[in-house]
Amino acid sequence: MSDPAATVTSVTSTLVNAKGLTKHFGSFEAVRGIDVEVSRGEAFGFLGPNGAGKSSTMRMVSCVSPRTGGELRVLGLDPDTDGPRIRARIGVVPQQDNLDTELTVRQNLQVYGRYFGLSRSAVRAKATELMEFAQLSDRADAEVEPLSGGMKRRLTIARSLVNDPDLLLLDEPTTGLDPQARHLLWDRLFRLKQSGVTLIITTHYMDEAEQLCDRLVVMDGGRIAAEGSPGELIRRYSTKEVLELRFPPGEQSGDEVRDLAERIEVLPDRVLLYTSDGEAALAAAHARGVRPVSSLVRRSTLEDVFLRLTGRTLVD
Amino acid sequence: MTNETSTTDVPAPSPSAAPRGRAGLLLRIVPPGLYAGRAHVLVERSYLVSTRGWMSVLSGFFEPLFFLFSLGYGLGQLVTTVAGPGGPMPYAEFVAPALLAASAMNGAVFEATFNLFFKFKYAKTYDAVLATPLGPVDIALGEAAWCLIRGGLYSAGFIVVMLGFGLVSSPWALLALPACLLVALAFAAVGMAASTFMRSWQDFDLVQLAVMPLFLFSTTFYPLSVYPGWLQTVVQWTPLYHAIELMRALTTGYVGWGALVNVAYFVVMAVVGVVVAARRLGKLLLT
Structure with missing residues (x-):
């Protein structure tokens, strides 16, 4: 396929470009004007609580949901007019597996390849290759329904790769999986990233975002609350370390330690002190006679950033 | 390619x-994004599915045969002749073409409503299809084509049985198979369109409510002349009546210009059904 668009976008390095992108469902505004740029080879994340507008954004980028307003270019093309051409070159892993339950594992991959216009012999070879990649070769001729959640997810990801996509969209790829299945999936996604596939991932798991994403945006209420690499976001919205002091529920107000940290947060059973030096803050608290049940000094994570940006009432 | x-x-x-x-x-006619010209891949998919469950495919062949034996031969013992297109004719010969038309309708409606609704609403099969270059028109055409192939096989089988029992009296009957395909396509298209409006399995009772009276009252078992004048007019507007008229004309050889009206009826029905089905699928899935 030597269509002109392919040669145009192969020289551009921006695969997704959105400006003021909005999506309304009736009177409900799911996405309220977001600007996003994803470059070739990047692993880009959309983080946010449920209902933040992540999936709506993903559906618009995958050209199965027309945008309400704003600008959107995917692979340099406009989804409104070039949907099929864009879809031919992207892979989509939807939030809920929509595997073909009337077909076997192998047939799922083969038939999906046929949807992309691949020849019968090409899909045969591709299916074998992908089942190996997804560690499903021994289940090749099995029904899809009895597979475990992790296997189904791996098959969905394998299916999304059948057309060798330039861009892979993964909507909450590991939600509902056990830790083993998640780590196996992360490993596969990491390999894809190494091989140059551009990834866009939505998730509400912070560890997933930290593991996989070079750059991410935090979405909340249909808007972008923050943007940067995981490290940048932690530096900007949190402190280097966090001291957690645990008390019997309701027995502390945080008043005695308030001035020991840049910011503190009082939870029912804990006080969190955001500080650059957790050990020093702990020593200072001990010196003041504060006696927590237990204490923990840890590095700040994206979860701290996330909670700060998207909720849990904060006490500064 | x-x-x-x-x-x-x-x-x-x-x-x-x-x-x-x-x-x-x-x-060139259909707007870009709705049709990729790859409807045949959906047929391939359906074929693969059917090879995994051929028993359910085979069962569709026997239903009209049972009706033929029970009514054509059982009831035919009591009702010896009946007024056909060219005068009195044996009852089995009168009922057989009507059952041929009815089986084309039943097979197509069943396949188009139950199967489409399941894939569309529960299995999310079409969500996965629409994430590829394929569009809703590919889906509507591909699924209608499969209904057609399956319906065509049943009809061919039934025609062979009719031949075997000497229930065919004209070479026009060669055209009964393409006529069955047209009837099946029209019913499949309308069935698909209807199933996009259904909210739950309960709504399928409405399908039964539409198909059952069509089957019983569309001159399947007795001629139109038994009805009073106004009711004759009503029956003459219903689709299965046209299908039965067409089949009876072809298998008996009394083919007139009216057959073209029957054909036109189903062409319109098929086009309207496919257009509505494709529009609705696009509207519901591409939101």
């Missing part, structure tokens, strides 16, 4: 999907 004839004088942007030559015209 590329087709030289499609690159003539129109400098339209070539769709990314290399279209099959035969689909070229449709590709």
